[in-house]
Amino acid sequence: MVRPFRTLWVLALAATFPISLAAQDRGPVTNLPLPRFVSMKAAEGYARRGPSRTHRIDWIFRKRDTPLEITAEHGHWRRVRDRDGAGGWMHYSLLSGVRTVLVEQDMLQLHTNPDPKSLVVAQMELGVIARIDECRRDWCDLSVGGYGGWVAKSALWGVGPEETLD
Structure with missing residues (x-):
């Protein structure tokens, strides 16, 4: 009470x-x-x-x-x-x-730019661990297995929702 x-x-x-x-x-x-x-x-x-x-x-x-x-x-x-x-x-x-992150969405698309309409470089399976290169408000630039690109931050665990990294 x-x-x-x-x-x-x-x-x-x-x-x-x-x-x-x-x-x-x-x-x-x-x-x-x-x-x-x-x-x-x-x-x-x-x-x-x-x-x-x-x-x-x-x-x-x-x-x-x-x-x-x-x-x-x-x-x-x-x-x-x-x-x-x-x-x-x-x-x-x-x-x-x-800083690394865990992919929380199966077949998460890695894009060339922080835009869902940009070219898809690769797809990551659920549970993949990737290194963070940069994070903006809604997108993170990741590198994994020789590939690099942008993904929606909401599909990752290991970075705060309001966190930005340079």
Whole structure:
């Protein structure tokens, strides 16, 4: 049950002590945005129950370049999750800032320009991992398997809907 008085008090408190949302959404270790996307640097990485090697391994990621989302930081550890929500705490040395995405649409067309009417260079199957070269508001320029081109951002996992990358 929400009490109007309590809600108004919180709003009044927030107006008295303004807090930057950007400051709240930063990692305490790196000061980088949270959540944010990274990729697997290693060919295999353990996701643990907690942020140390003494914690139990809950999940093993076995594919280099897999896009992951960092949701928390603690020392040299990052809490990550994959597209399906599986994950845990991984040592930062297993992760890379190189941006990759997972194709979420079968036979996704790779275009020469960020326009659905432009020439189709290739088609990608569901689950393909591609490297991001650039992202605009609605389109991302990807490279995969010797091909390069533009795809609709909405068909990808590993890049935020409002995120742009140069």
